[in-house]
Amino acid sequence: MLGNRSCRQAALCIRAAVFLLLLSGMGAWSVPPWAAQANPPAPSGGGELPPPPPLGLDDIPVPPDNPMTREKVELGRLLFFEKRISADGTAACATCHMPARGFSNARQYGVGVEGKLGIRNVPTVLNAAYYSSQFWDGRAKSLEEQAKGPILNPAEMASSEERIVKVLGAIPAYGEAFRRAFGDPAISLDRAAKAIATFERTLVSGGSPFDRWKFGGEEAAISADAKRGFDLFKSKAQCVKCHLVDEFSAPLTDNKFHNIGIGMDKQKPELGRAEITKDRKDRGKFKTPSLREVTRTAPYMHDGRFNTLEEVLDFYDKGGHPNPSLDPDIFPLKLTQKEKKDLLAFLRTLEGNAPRVAEPEAPR
Numbered sequence: 001m002l003g004n005r006s007c008r009q010a011a012l013c014i015r016a017a018v019f020l021l022l023l024s025g026m027g028a029w030s031v032p033p034w035a036a037q038a039n040p041p042a043p044s045g046g047g048e049l050p051p052p053p054p055l056g057l058d059d060i061p062v063p064p065d066n067p068m069t070r071e072k073v074e075l076g077r078l079l080f081f082e083k084r085i086s087a088d089g090t091a092a093c094a095t096c097h098m099p100a101r102g103f104s105n106a107r108q109y110g111v112g113v114e115g116k117l118g119i120r121n122v123p124t125v126l127n128a129a130y131y132s133s134q135f136w137d138g139r140a141k142s143l144e145e146q147a148k149g150p151i152l153n154p155a156e157m158a159s160s161e162e163r164i165v166k167v168l169g170a171i172p173a174y175g176e177a178f179r180r181a182f183g184d185p186a187i188s189l190d191r192a193a194k195a196i197a198t199f200e201r202t203l204v205s206g207g208s209p210f211d212r213w214k215f216g217g218e219e220a221a222i223s224a225d226a227k228r229g230f231d232l233f234k235s236k237a238q239c240v241k242c243h244l245v246d247e248f249s250a251p252l253t254d255n256k257f258h259n260i261g262i263g264m265d266k267q268k269p270e271l272g273r274a275e276i277t278k279d280r281k282d283r284g285k286f287k288t289p290s291l292r293e294v295t296r297t298a299p300y301m302h303d304g305r306f307n308t309l310e311e312v313l314d315f316y317d318k319g320g321h322p323n324p325s326l327d328p329d330i331f332p333l334k335l336t337q338k339e340k341k342d343l344l345a346f347l348r349t350l351e352g353n354a355p356r357v358a359e360p361e362a363p364r
């Protein structure tokens, strides 16, 4: 909220506008140009960090114990693509969170080392910087904590701190990159996670046609169908109860957990959030995902059960999957075919300026 609200202070607004202008001449604005090149030199100068948020999003939250620097972003980008730290050299963040697939993998589940199939759908990392907890069940409190999960997970990268220190320690360019990022060349899991999290804070996507219409006053940025769809989103369909849009920004998530019935139809219903909180009230609850870039990140839901947005809308239309813990905001909507079409037209306006990130050449 702060970002766009602070724009009411003229000085800040001009600062943001100048930054945007500078970047608009250089292509994709959300990732600073130096982060989008293959192995750029350690950037010096350039815009402020974190960059001002794109239209429709709030200031990018940065924890005080991991300040953002260009050197850390660059190290994080190298590590995001680094397969050599995984147990068999095949898995990296980017093999499940593929830049060309909306930072997801276009499959029902993740695929880790030795081709091991995961048990949950791969969420995009675009705008993950804005979540107050990470994973479908919110079990990690920060991006820093989250990044250690897949590195150590036996079904994902199956690595260890020992392996990271050994593998990266044998590559001189990494010693240099850690020194630039942290002041000395010591390599640790903690530092790797901090650098990866810092890189992820550059992976924000806003400025979509919807944002240009809602927050930028561009009447023609979206169609009449999409405008009707947004009305339905807020009224009859009640989507906005969980996928929030407020006066100054549109996170399209409430950062909370809800039971909409996904997984409650299984023989052994999924516990979801309850597994973390041990609270029976949280049974079958999962984190509300942001709907930004949703057209690029099929399949959908924590178990990747729906291949299309049409299927998702049909699911909501019939009132989710009935179960004793179903959220009271999920009920049969009785949408007409035309209304579903309009909702879909609205969801399609949420494609923003997702950053284009090139795979770096592996450091030697």
Ligand code: HEC
Pocket: 080, 091, 092, 093, 094, 095, 096, 097, 109, 110, 111, 112, 113, 118, 120, 121, 122, 123, 124, 125, 128, 131, 133, 134, 135, 136, 137, 143, 146, 147, 148, 150, 151, 155, 156, 157, 196
């Ligand atoms: C084997 C595939 C795989 C690999 C490799 C992988 N991830 Fe993920 N990622 C997933 C899956 C699946 C989830 C959701 C798991 C869950 O919620 O239980 C996830 C969740 C996340 C989330 C949380 C997003 C949200 O919406 O809550 C972030 C952030 C993330 N991964 C970043 C990373 C980073 C950084 C790396 C590399 C260190 C990485 N991932 C490696 C599959 C993968």
Ligand code: HEC
Pocket: 233, 237, 238, 239, 240, 241, 242, 243, 257, 258, 259, 260, 262, 285, 286, 287, 288, 289, 290, 291, 294, 297, 299, 300, 301, 302, 303, 309, 312, 313, 316, 327, 329, 330, 343
């Ligand atoms: C009660 C809160 C709530 C309401 C109301 C709600 N959603 Fe959701 N939405 C969620 C949660 C929670 C999930 C994830 C559920 C899971 O995977 O188990 C989700 C998932 C989704 C997804 C899948 C996104 C992805 O990346 O997998 C889409 C699309 C979606 N919702 C659209 C809508 C639309 C359209 C409406 C209105 C018709 C709506 N939602 C109403 C909470 C809600």
